[in-house]
Amino acid sequence: MAEIQKLSIAYSSCPNDTFIFNGLVHELFNTPGLEFDVTLADVETLNKRAKNAVYDITKLSFAAFGSVRDKYRLLKVGAALGRGCGPLIISCSEKQLSSKENPVISIPGFGTTAYHLLRLYLNDQIQESGRDINPEIISMPFEKIMPHLLEGKSDFGVIIHEGRFVYENMGFHLICDLGKWWEEKTLLPIPLGCIAVKKYIGKELSQKIEELIKQSIQYARNNPDAGYEYIKKNAQELDDDVIDQHIDLYVNEFTENLGTQGEEAVRVFFDKTVKAGIIPESNEPLFASDIT
DSSP states (O other), X not given: OOOOEEEEEEEOSSHHHHHHHHHHHTXXXXXXXXXXXXXXXXXXXXXXXXXXXXXXXXXXXXXXXXXXXXXXXXXXXXXXXXXXXXXEEEESSSOOGGGSSSOEEEESOTTSHHHHHHHHHHHHHHHHHOOOOOOEEEEOOGGGHHHHHHTTSOSEEEEOTTHHHHTGGGTOEEEEEHHHHHHHXXXXXXXXXXXXXXXXXXXXXXXXXXXXXXXXXXXXHHOTTTTHHHHHHHOSSOOHXXXXXXXHHHSSHHHHOOHHHHHHHHHHHHHHHHHTTSSOOOOSOSBGGGOO
């Protein structure tokens, strides 16, 4: 009997991740030679744990991956990357960021792509206006940002995930769609979340894991009701329509395969954040498949 290799895997409770991984972790199709020890946590928690290389396979913000390239390699499947799906800057009023000398901005974590995009956007606004913007940045779990704004504790908030589908109904104003801003600047899709594997996992095993994740995505697409109980149980936003919108937006052509355009978007994102001094420069290969 072939020996079973156990791998720890971690991803978020968001509908796109539970949709993607349901078939894999519940062994709804054949996963030869592999078993998975599963952890669900919010992305910022996973970003922090990646610094200590806690999991063999983990969901991360692309931004956080930039600081752990000495420990992990990217897979080309499972990513949250696309158009019209970026973080949003919102406020209780229509006042712009430049209207306050020291605006208080709540964000869903310093390791998130949302924060890195905010930094790039602020740099751009400073160059365009010639005015300094010196914000106070407050990090918190993403689901607490809108309540924080309503309580008057922040002037602006950067929202992600399900927040983009409900903020208008809660009376908030859109200040900037950071995804749209990125797309206009680069003509590329926006890299949000990725799946990474530890460096010790070689090229052959990485490719096997990629293939299994692809099968899990295809299983989910072919059996849309199979994982719905699992998805709904873990979702922060329990409204069925919001869950469906979330999956439709974040599980797309780039999720099954980044492809040439997706890979370019990832490389441009890291080039820009390195040049802005947001993440350190690295000579490590980006992708597990780049290992020779």
